[in-house]
Amino acid sequence: MYKKISKELLNFIEKSHSCFHAIEEIKEELNKNGFIELLESKSWNLIKGKKYYVTRNASSIIAFDIGENLDNYSFNMVASHSDSPTFKIKDNFEIEVSSKYIQLNTEKYGGMLCSTWFDRPLSVAGRVVIKENNKLVTKFVDVDRDLVLIPNVAIHMNRDANSGMKYNEQIDMLPLYGTSDNGKGNFLDVVSETINVKKEDIVSSDLFLYNRMQPSIWGSKEEFISSPKLDDLQCAFTSLKAFVEGHSKKSINVYCCFDNEEVGSGTKQGALSTFLVDVLSRVNEGLNKTKEDYYKALASSFMLSSDNAHAVHPNHPEKSDPTNRVYMNEGVVIKYNANQKYTSDAVSAALFKTYCKNADIPFQAYTNRSDMPGGSTLGNIATTHVSIKMVDIGLAQLAMHSSYETAGMKDTYYMYKVVKEFFNSHIEETGNGVLEIS
Template sequence: MEYLKLAEELLEFNKKSASMFHSIDNIKNYMEEAGATYLREGEEWKLEKGKAYYTMRNGSSIIAFKIGRDLTDYHFQMTASHSDSPTYKVKSVPELEGPDDYLRLNVESYGGVIDSTWLDKPLSLAGRVLVKDGNKVESKLLNIDKDLLIIPNQPIHFNRDINDGYKYNRQVDLCPLFSAGALKKGAYDKMIADEMGVKEEDIIAKDLFLVNRQEGKVWGLENEFISTPKLDDLECAFTSMKAFIASNNDKAINVYACFDNEEVGSNTKQGAMSTFLHDVLKRINNNLGYTEEDYFRAISKSFLVSCDNAHAVHPNHPEKTDDENKVFMNGGIVIKEAANQKYTSDAFSQSVFKTILNRAEVPYQNFANRSNIMGGSTLGNLSNTQVSVHAVDMGLAQIAMHSNYETGGAKDVYYAVKGLEEFYNTNIKIDSAHGFEVE
């Protein structure tokens, strides 16, 4: 079945995306296999209609775009997702000696981690390493394919309160065990150097994160579910990428964006609040010979689908979700809305997106938080501070969001690819907020 094939490909994609740097490298490889040309931000761009391109920032964010051949009604049709997931970052001085012969690692949380889900599981390390090579310093990816670490719980005999709402102290309880005596201080840097095939003194700096080594699975008697690390938001990064690559729209410029740092607020040089998207769109405009006035007109007619997963009804806690605006795994694409505009969806943008999904015969659901529970924010409202366009927030329903092993519906992967491909293939003609036409 097609949905199972896509679900398995997603799990393999997630496995290869051990850090945000690996996520973007993974996406880059897909883009190159599809024939897209790489454009360095620091070099001159020469663009042609009918061609596909991509550029990257910080090695952890990517924007790809396809230029239509007939841009009579010039505008952008965009999706945005994110490459990062909650985890723990290893500090620059990484080793903690003791007690006695123990050697532990010094880490701090990245994003809204559910601490308990990281304990008593085999872990490894992945990220980037800056390495000196003569007079040059180069960034290199590292993903150690070995069970290296574990964060041990206390036995219940020492912590009788562990089942009564125990609060983990991240400076004390979350330090991964690296060795019980076989390794001494300095072993960490030696390990990194050996893995990279370089001298220790040639390593300048590192951005390394803990990685859950648990394999992703399609599971259930009827293969209903997928569980994997980093489902939020690599499921949306993957499905929007597949849709972008498969799309063909000669009357628009299709754009695929995957930003870093959503889990820590997006306010970085490579996050959704950065100038990255604005810079790329403006360079496209200028390179194709359009004026600044043309750019403003194009933006007014453009549309963004912000893609970040949504909370399914929890089987043990249905009371946490709204009585009516609730969603379920395998129920189709989730359209998210919030009166406080943490989600960008409004009546206009929902109408555009629902019209497209109806054309594709893709099921969809509406989500809103309970009125007494504050929801999280995502990409759309943040990227709109730099590029203000009509936008809708969507996601795929999942449970255990921000656990290090999350669960979603296997069929929803297919629904997202099909729905977003229809979005990219549809020429959306927007008349301010007065109305729209699709063709």
């Protein structure tokens, strides 16, 4: 069972070469399971017992499964993110070098381990906007072949290469695309041919590099998986699988996958936006519930903010906290931070531990070293608009923000199983700090 679900995960990642493609894969899975697509620009006619989803910017999605008995309903929510650190291709994308080479002009998206992008086959995926008569139409692009490469400088030309490097993104990280033809390349031709449109019809684009290395299952007992984009598509996939299989008659189950977490979430489609509160409010109104009903529902609601965590590194165990250490294949991680960069507290952790025990899966506690601040994630950002109980969870992995990351074979299954347990439940806050789970 561990290997089967991990293979499904890696297949999902292989089809998700950009955040737009990840959301398309999620939509396809929802469509297969009877979900109905809604548009933010149209009216919503909602029915109890039905399942729906809505996207924003084609890079974020919120789906919801409405229970049949909503007398004392609450929202069971899981949030993950669709984006990963990469390089975005700028407008006026071609640079000629010495009248011989063509490079693509790029800039960093998010905080990546730059060295992991060198000397490996890369390609380009994302979206373009084209003009069709009087309409602007979005089309997704995936140039599915080895297209570019970022070459290292030879050790003979940089004797300090193994003594620590500081990379200049405008100089060191530009990908080599091809040879010059009178000062020009043909990148736009390649993009337009990929989607079968005229290059003159392309108005604008959001295109990104991606690593072409195939995902792998490895280790003495095949206990590890490695792939691009495990942060955070491992959580996005496992929570999606649990969401489509789970159901609560007394709750509204909600699946969220937001874009732009890696750059702070401060976009119209990020966790800091009004996307979630807009959807929850419209669901409440679409079911003819009152504002009072909505506030009551939020009081009993719970969100799992799902984003991966740092496993103890075998070469550098000193980088981890002395006692709150997490390891691959040893269970779902509960993340804590006294300064609330993670939202877990005694109440939310107790709730999640209860689900883990009910699902018979292991869990671990994670904190950063006290002298080594970590990054924040979705939970504390989303709660600025929707104030609910929340816990930050994830799966242990190595080399986070590398172009090729590593995680545990078993943990994919562990996350799926506990999230499904959550989506099969109903939580009700009865007062005086008492929570009932049914």
